[in-house]
Amino acid sequence: MIHNYPGFPDNISGKELLERIRTQALKMGAEIRKGDIISMMLNMPIKTVTTKRETITAKAVILASGIRREILNIPGEGKLLGLGVSYCVICDGPLYKGRKVTVIGYGEDAISDTIFLSGIAREVYFTPLKPLPTEHIEKLKAHSRVKILYEAKVKKIIGDKHVQGVEALRGEESEIIDVDGIFVVTEETPTLKILKAAGIKVDNRGCIKVNLKQETNIEGVYAAGDCTCGEMQAITVVGQGVLVAINAVAYIRSKPHL
Numbered sequence: 632m633i634h635n636y637p638g639f640p641d642n643i644s645g646k647e648l649l650e651r652i653r654t655q656a657l658k659m660g661a662e663i664r665k666g667d668i669i670s671m672m673l674n675m676p677i678k679t680v681t682t683k684r685e686t687i688t689a690k691a692v693i694l695a696s697g698i699r700r701e702i703l704n705i706p707g708e709g710k711l712l713g714l715g716v717s718y719c720v721i722c723d724g725p726l727y728k729g730r731k732v733t734v735i736g737y738g739e740d741a742i743s744d745t746i747f748l749s750g751i752a753r754e755v756y757f758t759p760l761k762p763l764p765t766e767h768i769e770k771l772k773a774h775s776r777v778k779i780l781y782e783a784k785v786k787k788i789i790g791d792k793h794v795q796g797v798e799a800l801r802g803e804e805s806e807i808i809d810v811d812g813i814f815v816v817t818e819e820t821p822t823l824k825i826l827k828a829a830g831i832k833v834d835n836r837g838c839i840k841v842n843l844k845q846e847t848n849i850e851g852v853y854a855a856g857d858c859t860c861g862e863m864q865a866i867t868v869v870g871q872g873v874l875v876a877i878n879a880v881a882y883i884r885s886k887p888h889l
């Protein structure tokens with residue numbers, strides 16, 4: 632349920648919003664082709680995007696591949712997704728004002744998200760999935776509401792209708808840690824390899840680098856949405872999508888010879 636999309640004071644489900652946008656796009660003449668993109672050739676005036684079934688040619692390409700993060704693949708994770716399990720601190724963090732949460736993950740994003748949550752939640756546990764670099768430990772220790780659970784291995788998420796805690800293994804001992812929310816924050820992006828192979832420049836977090844016109848480093852190739860690691864909210868993504876469409880159309884019109 633999306634509570635913060637302008638124009639829907641009584642909320643709208645993500646599914647319905649998507650369906651409405653899809654219907655409108657089709658009405659305006661868009662053609663939708665389904666398929667997993669497995670490779671792209673972008674460094675030429677006519678670009679190609681290949682799925683398992685077909686190769687599509689285009690004068691301009693807009694990348695909107697989102698950011699798919701690693702999942703923990705532990706019991707309770709799928710069942711409690713949206714019921715206390717989240718992969719998006721900026722989206723769901725504000726729901727945990729004065730409550731107890733844990734961030735499970737690694738990398739710069741996990742550290743900054745933990746610090747962000749410490750300004751909202753009463754207590755924030757950080758459960759590292761990889762050994763923590765000293766600079767990350769120091770950053771976390773500067774925030775009194777953050778507690779690092781060194782060497783804890785989360786085995787299970789506990790809860791029926793909502794997250795109630797996690798079961799973790801610390802050494803030989805099994806321990807239940809009571810939390811109301813679990814945020815999984817890692818750096819994994821599966822489509823990254825395809826983007827890099829196509830020559831698209833990304834930053835050290837795997838986010839596509841764009842300028843103010845949403846142009847990537849390759850002429851005629853644009854990017855919008857979570858893949859650029861903007862604010863990661865539906866409305867900002869839609870705004871970027873509109874901007875990118877206007878710019879891509881202007882680009883195509885400026886190249887009548889193509």
Ligand SMILES: Cc1cc2nc3c(=O)[nH]c(=O)nc-3n(C[C@H](O)[C@H](O)[C@H](O)COP(=O)(O)OP(=O)(O)OC[C@H]3O[C@@H](n4cnc5c(N)ncnc54)[C@H](O)[C@@H]3O)c2cc1C
Nearest residue numbers: 633667668696697698719722822856857863864865866868
């Ligand atoms: C649990 C959760 C709750 C959220 N709640 C809110 C909220 O309340 N309000 C809000 O504003 N935002 C919320 N967000 C954020 C919002 O959903 C995202 O910002 C938005 O969906 C990003 O849109 P996008 O189009 O950039 O990426 P996505 O919606 O992630 O879409 C990317 C698409 O690209 C596809 N893709 C990736 N790689 C390939 C490939 N190789 N071949 C083919 N297809 C590919 C993916 O399958 C996906 O369909 C939430 C996010 C999550 C995860």
